[in-house]
Amino acid sequence: MALVGDTVVVGGSFTKVADSSRRHTYARKNLFAFGLSDGEIRSFAPEVDGAVYSLATGPDSTVYAGGAFKSVNGSAQRGLARLDMDGERVSSFRASINWGDVRAVQARGSLLYAAGTFSAINGVERDALARMNTTTGAVDTGFDARLTAPGLSRTRVEHFDISPDGRRLVAIGALLKAGGYDRTQIAMFDVAGPRATLLNWYTDAYKPACMKGFDTYLRQVKFSPDGGYFVVAATGRASSPDRLCDSAARFETVGNGRHNPTWVQRTGGDSLYALSVTGSAVYLGGHQRYFDNPYGTDAKGPGAGAVSRPGIGAVSPVTGRALSWNPTRSRGSGFVASWWCRMGCLLARTPMSWAMSTTGGWACSRFDRAGWRAYRVLGWAGGALAGCLAGVVAHGC
Numbered sequence: 001m002a003l004v005g006d007t008v009v010v011g012g013s014f015t016k017v018a019d020s021s022r023r024h025t026y027a028r029k030n031l032f033a034f035g036l037s038d039g040e041i042r043s044f045a046p047e048v049d050g051a052v053y054s055l056a057t058g059p060d061s062t063v064y065a066g067g068a069f070k071s072v073n074g075s076a077q078r079g080l081a082r083l084d085m086d087g088e089r090v091s092s093f094r095a096s097i098n099w100g101d102v103r104a105v106q107a108r109g110s111l112l113y114a115a116g117t118f119s120a121i122n123g124v125e126r127d128a129l130a131r132m133n134t135t136t137g138a139v140d141t142g143f144d145a146r147l148t149a150p151g152l153s154r155t156r157v158e159h160f161d162i163s164p165d166g167r168r169l170v171a172i173g174a175l176l177k178a179g180g181y182d183r184t185q186i187a188m189f190d191v192a193g194p195r196a197t198l199l200n201w202y203t204d205a206y207k208p209a210c211m212k213g214f215d216t217y218l219r220q221v222k223f224s225p226d227g228g229y230f231v232v233a234a235t236g237r238a239s240s241p242d243r244l245c246d247s248a249a250r251f252e253t254v255g256n257g258r259h260n261p262t263w264v265q266r267t268g269g270d271s272l273y274a275l276s277v278t279g280s281a282v283y284l285g286g287h288q289r290y291f292d293n294p295y296g297t298d299a300k301g302p303g304a305g306a307v308s309r310p311g312i313g314a315v316s317p318v319t320g321r322a323l324s325w326n327p328t329r330s331r332g333s334g335f336v337a338s339w340w341c342r343m344g345c346l347l348a349r350t351p352m353s354w355a356m357s358t359t360g361g362w363a364c365s366r367f368d369r370a371g372w373r374a375y376r377v378l379g380w381a382g383g384a385l386a387g388c389l390a391g392v393v394a395h396g397c
Contacts, residue, residue: 268296
């Protein structure tokens with residue numbers, strides 16, 4: 001999702017959306033938009049022939065889209081595109097990946113960062129992470145993270161975040177080396193200059209394997225507002241008090257050498273997919289049932305001290321322990337993306353399986369500090385390709 005002015009742009013895999021009454025249906029292929037204030041579906045309706053996995057606000061009321069598409073509005077442009085709020089492709093932005101997909105994008109000033117499974121952009125070799133000019137899409141030839149994953153089928157950056165001051169970038173995913181140095185699933189770079197300089201910051205915390213079959217079990221990373229630390233959300237389908245499977249973990253940004261987590265929040269075997277970090281809380285979303293549950297398992301149930309936090313919850317940024325905020329939600333497949341808007345709202349995108357229908361939908365929920373929830377549908381995703389939905393969660397707005 002991305003916020004452009006008062007418009008929320010949402011990507012995924014779907015063919016139709018409907019208004020809150022479900023009486024009016026609109027053709028929308030993998031992208032649509034609604035008003036943040038009124039929830040009304042906007043006319044924004046570009047034709048994108050594949051799933052959209054990531055969005056970033058661009059300059060001059062535009063949005064960058066990344067995903068698995070090959071064309072936009074009938075014009076060939078693979079994996080990356082820039083669109084105006086009329087749904088038109090900005091033709092001066094010519095970035096195009098060679099294959100695979102784009103899973104995360106961020107714009108910082110005149111620079112656009114993109115990550116995914118590609119191995120080249122505009123013919124310039126870049127494995128899984130690249131930096132481009134925001135206007136033209138030209139690849140920054142001096143910026144090369146040199147990521148590799150020896151023994152894995154491909155190098156993949158699942159997600160990344162850039163510190164508020166723009167100096168540091170943390171990338172997570174199916175990666176094992178950066179610039180020839182060991183960096184298992186996570187690496188940090190200095191990106192303030194013309195190059196991607198690998199920092200002497202590393203952790204071995206993600207070397208232990210979770211369930212067999214995961215090339216990476218890390219799903220999202222976010223910096224704190226002051227950039228002093230970041231938090232990583234993980235899946236893994238395994239419960240262990242001494243591994244970081246199905247957990248959220250805080251790491252300090254400063255310092256050289258090996259870093260251990262400052263704290264770890266364990267669910268007891270349920271995946272965490274998304275997070276948002278504020279000054280007073282770390283909000284975590286997934287299909288979890290419990291927090292504070294290092295000794296719980298699917299077979300045996302929650303361990304001693306576990307607290308119920310179905311689907312969404314908040315933990316202390318200092319201790320990592322569950323806070324009292326507990327609005328609850330249907331667990332389903334869980335949140336897969338979330339961020340704070342300027343109005344103090346937590347916008348969250350979820351797969352379709354938790355909706356009140358087998359086809360899925362787009363939903364708006366409001367949670368106050370006491371956990372009260374009001375619900376109304378903003379849009380309904382339908383058709384053969386319906387595959388994701390979005391929610392809006394407000395805490396103390």
